[in-house]
Amino acid sequence: MIEIRGxxxxxxxxxxxxxxxxxxxxxxxTGFLGPNGAxxxxxxxxxxxxxxxxxxxxxxxGRRYTDLPAPLRAVGALLEARSAHPGRSARDHLxxxxxxxxxxxxxxxxxxxxxxxxxxxGRRVGGFSLGMGQRLGVATALLGDPATVVLDEPVNGLDxxxxxxxxxxxxxxxxxxxxxxVSSHLMSEMAVTADHLVVLGRGRLVVDAPTADVxxxxxxxxxxxxxxxAVELVDLLAGEGVVLDSPERGLVEVRGLAAAExxxxxARAGIALHELTPVSAxxxxxxxxxxxxxxxxxxxxxxxVLA
Amino acid sequence: xxxxxxxxDRARVTPAWRPAGGGVRxxxxxxxxxxxxxxxxxxxxxxxxxxxxxxxxxxTSTAESGGPGGRGGPPGLDLADPVAxxxxxxxxxxxxxxxxxxxxxTGEYTSGAVRVTFAAVPQRWPVLLARAVVLAAxxxxxxxxxxxxxxxxGQASLGDAGVSLTDDGAARAVLGAGLYVTGIGLLGSAxxxxxxxxxxxxxxxxxxxxxxxxxxNLLPSSWGPDVVRWLPGQAGSSIVQRVTGPDEFAPWxxxxxxxxxxxxxxxxxxxxxxxxxA
Numbered sequence: 001m002i003e004i005r006g007x008x009x010x011x012x013x014x015x016x017x018x019x020x021x022x023x024x025x026x027x028x029x030t031g032f033l034g035p036n037g038a039x040x041x042x043x044x045x046x047x048x049x050x051x052x053x054x055x056x057x058x059x060x061x062g063r064r065y066t067d068l069p070a071p072l073r074a075v076g077a078l079l080e081a082r083s084a085h086p087g088r089s090a091r092d093h094l095x096x097x098x099x100x101x102x103x104x105x106x107x108x109x110x111x112x113x114x115x116x117x118x119x120x121x122g123r124r125v126g127g128f129s130l131g132m133g134q135r136l137g138v139a140t141a142l143l144g145d146p147a148t149v150v151l152d153e154p155v156n157g158l159d160x161x162x163x164x165x166x167x168x169x170x171x172x173x174x175x176x177x178x179x180x181x182v183s184s185h186l187m188s189e190m191a192v193t194a195d196h197l198v199v200l201g202r203g204r205l206v207v208d209a210p211t212a213d214v215x216x217x218x219x220x221x222x223x224x225x226x227x228x229x230a231v232e233l234v235d236l237l238a239g240e241g242v243v244l245d246s247p248e249r250g251l252v253e254v255r256g257l258a259a260a261e262x263x264x265x266x267a268r269a270g271i272a273l274h275e276l277t278p279v280s281a282x283x284x285x286x287x288x289x290x291x292x293x294x295x296x297x298x299x300x301x302x303x304x305v306l307a
Numbered sequence: 308x309x310x311x312x313x314x315x316d317r318a319r320v321t322p323a324w325r326p327a328g329g330g331v332r333x334x335x336x337x338x339x340x341x342x343x344x345x346x347x348x349x350x351x352x353x354x355x356x357x358x359x360x361x362x363x364x365x366x367t368s369t370a371e372s373g374g375p376g377g378r379g380g381p382p383g384l385d386l387a388d389p390v391a392x393x394x395x396x397x398x399x400x401x402x403x404x405x406x407x408x409x410x411x412x413t414g415e416y417t418s419g420a421v422r423v424t425f426a427a428v429p430q431r432w433p434v435l436l437a438r439a440v441v442l443a444a445x446x447x448x449x450x451x452x453x454x455x456x457x458x459x460x461g462q463a464s465l466g467d468a469g470v471s472l473t474d475d476g477a478a479r480a481v482l483g484a485g486l487y488v489t490g491i492g493l494l495g496s497a498x499x500x501x502x503x504x505x506x507x508x509x510x511x512x513x514x515x516x517x518x519x520x521x522x523x524n525l526l527p528s529s530w531g532p533d534v535v536r537w538l539p540g541q542a543g544s545s546i547v548q549r550v551t552g553p554d555e556f557a558p559w560x561x562x563x564x565x566x567x568x569x570x571x572x573x574x575x576x577x578x579x580x581x582x583x584x585a
Contacts, residue, residue, distance in 0.1 A: 050425060050584065066430065071327065071426060072327070072426070075426075079422060080419050080422070082419055083418070083422055084418065085341075085415060085420040087345045087346060088345060089344065092340055092344035095340050096344070097423060097424070097427055099333045099334075099336035100328075100336075100428060101329050102329035144328075
């Protein structure tokens with residue numbers, strides 16, 4: 001379990017994380033979402049004690065990271081695509097960490113196998129592809145058999161095989177009762193893997209909710225209606241809980257009414273419909289909706305600067 | 308791939324002070340793997356050793372002529388002292404091992420590997436110390452052996468003019484050459500932790516060890532030597548001399564001065580590395 005309380009991190013006058021309070025619970029995959037620069041990586045670096053918070057606290061299993069008796073055995077992290085010395089072999093990279101963390105050497109072979117790197121374990125990391133480096137990073141994260149796993153953009157640079165591997169792996173780690181925090185800037189990826197979403201925008205918490213709820217609320221679905229009598233149609237459909245928008249003449253976008261309901265009402269009123277199409281919001285649109293406020297804030301700020 | 312990720316070793320052993328879980332032994336073992344797994348380590352140590360032996364042989368075999376061991380030799384080489392002649396390569400070896408000290412640290416920074424290590428050891432200072440201990444052990448073992456080889460080869464080439472290891476101060480100078488070269492390696496390591504950049508740390512190292520003494524010679528002779536002998540390189544290299552001059556520290560005193568600098572620099576490195584975001 002990761003408990004983040006009032007976390008703020010500033011680099012100079014740039015605020016990367018702004019008063020973030022959130023708890024990452026065990027037994028499920030928590031997706032950490034946000035546009036690039038939203039503060040996900042910074043938060044993760046603070047969680048594993050690499051960056052010091054400007055304010056606030058982070059606790060893992062109830063302890064501060066520096067107070068953990070064997071950090072690698074409590075928290076495993078993949079933070080950057082490349083974090084092994086290019087001159088070292090994958091096996092030596094893992095061995096030196098295993099010795100440091102007091103992890104038996106058999107774990108080195110176990111995680112190499114788990115990451116599918118056994119065949120190249122003796123090769124120097126400098127010759128690895130981005131995907132192999134990413135797999136080594138995951139192997140490193142799991143070396144200490146940690147109860148908490150933190151992965152920053154783990155699918156970056158992976159081929160479809162690798163992406164599937166990460167999905168299966170994170171699901172299994174969560175099923176084993178571990179705390180799993182996986183970041184991504186792709187909503188579509190998170191929708192597949194994450195049970196729970198924590199969305200950041202400009203360093204602030206935007207959403208902390210189950211994935212299903214987020215998808216339902218954020219995007220919702222709309223119905224695209226084309227009619228030569230669009231004006232009458234708008235009067236007909238207007239009501240509580242109904243949002244109407246007319247992006248062009250003769251076209252109405254309706255939220256809050258099902259397509260069948262719209263069709264029935266139009267038929268009763270004798271209004272001709274030329275198109276009646278239910279539209280599901282894409283996941284990326286849902287994501288854009290979620291972070292819109294934060295992005296608008298940024299635009300406002302830019303305008304203030306210009307004014 | 309089907310192996311369960313949950314190993315049998317879930318029991319969390321938490322004795323009073325076992326940094327990072329592996330304890331002091333684990334830290335040292337880990338840093339030993341870190342140092343030995345890089346080819347650079349062995350290339351540099353091999354090169355330094357070869358330089359020490361070959362230069363010693365060059366200086367001793369040309370001592371009688373006008374070669375580098377004779378009149379045209381490097382300044383500071385005591386032509387009358389067969390021990391100094393045979394250990395004349397220690398300056399170049401120090402330069403090379405100093406660079407190794409830098410590279411072993413800055414390489415971890417440029418590759419990002421240091422972050423993984425610091426995540427494993429959030430107190431960070433045990434990593435600096437363990438790395439220094441391993442570098443000192445490996446460096447001393449290699450360079451002291453190389454100094455011994457340089458001494459034996461050099462004395463053999465001097466024939467009757469050669470001295471034995473049991474001669475006054477000879478054994479100390481041989482061990483001293485290893486100690487001095489290792490000390491400069493540690494100086495490079497401390498600068499690496501402090502500056503993180505390869506270029507900056509190597510530049511600073513060369514400035515301190517090789518440039519400052521030259522500049523110091525431009526100082527007035529009334530007090531200049533008193534300043535110069537306090538420089539880390541000058542102080543440390545007095546252990547390599549059999550007989551030290553009036554402007555130099557006594558051998559072990561000089562080495563102690565170098566060690567003093569190392570303690571101060573490593574203390575500064577520990578404070579800096581702990582405070583900095585990794």
